[in-house]
Amino acid sequence: MKIGIIGSGVVAQTLGAKLIELGHDVVLGTRDPQKLDEKKNMTGTLREWLQQNQNKGKVVTFPQAAAHGELLINATAGGISVEALKIAGADNVGSKVLIDTANILDFSKGMPPRALASQDNCVAETIQTAFPNLKVVKCFNTIGAPVMVNPKAVGGGDHTIFVSGNDSVAKAQVSEILKSFGWTDILDLGDISSARGPEMYMAMWIRLWGATQTGMLNIKVVR
Numbered sequence: 001m002k003i004g005i006i007g008s009g010v011v012a013q014t015l016g017a018k019l020i021e022l023g024h025d026v027v028l029g030t031r032d033p034q035k036l037d038e039k040k041n042m043t044g045t046l047r048e049w050l051q052q053n054q055n056k057g058k059v060v061t062f063p064q065a066a067a068h069g070e071l072l073i074n075a076t077a078g079g080i081s082v083e084a085l086k087i088a089g090a091d092n093v094g095s096k097v098l099i100d101t102a103n104i105l106d107f108s109k110g111m112p113p114r115a116l117a118s119q120d121n122c123v124a125e126t127i128q129t130a131f132p133n134l135k136v137v138k139c140f141n142t143i144g145a146p147v148m149v150n151p152k153a154v155g156g157g158d159h160t161i162f163v164s165g166n167d168s169v170a171k172a173q174v175s176e177i178l179k180s181f182g183w184t185d186i187l188d189l190g191d192i193s194s195a196r197g198p199e200m201y202m203a204m205w206i207r208l209w210g211a212t213q214t215g216m217l218n219i220k221v222v223r
Contacts (some may be wrong), residue, residue, distance in 0.1 A: 004069025009041035012075035018149035027058045029065025062088035078104035078123040097170040101140040103202045114141040119198035126196035135170035138195035144215035159218040160185045
């Protein structure tokens with residue numbers, strides 16, 4: 001499948017590498033594809049990413065990534081996601097599925113960051129409202145990047161990942177990708193408004209990270 005990732009930081013690079021490994025045609029969209037040697041957020045440079053993936057992926061502009069992907073992934077910071085998707089021309093690409101991984105975090109007062117999601121401030125809902133043509137599915141935002149693509153690294157994989165979205169077919173497509181990563185406990189929370197829950201959970205995840213001193217953690221919904 002052709003997959004266009006909007007963003008080039010640690011989440012984008014981690015998901016992109018795994019999707020390439022699984023045989024997908026992946027491009028990372030960034031504001032300036034010529035700047036391959038700038039160190040990205042919490043990860044290496046894009047040149048290093050290309051080399052590590054044997055140049056099987058490509059680094060392109062936001063609009064090129066949006067046009068390329070049969071499926072899109074928003075891997076930008078939540079505070080700039082709508083702006084980035086507007087630059088990408090996401091309102092002109094048809095009714096594609098968009099996986100939204102973003103959280104709204106405030107680093108202005110240092111670490112740990114403040115999680116700003118609330119019942120009235122949800123990235124996924126804002127994206128869905130701004131781009132009604134897209135089929136937005138919230139996923140991945142409740143876990144660290146290494147766990148996203150390797151659930152078995154934590155508790156043998158016996159833990160829960162969430163999806164939210166208005167379109168059941170889109171959620172099913174995203175669930176197939178999750179299964180290909182090794183996820184077995186995929187919990188559908190409901191329509192896109194249910195994304196408020198996992199986004200607000202980020203405040204708890206940050207405190208768990210601080211208490212355990214590791215991002216290699218997740219929760220299990222026992223039912």
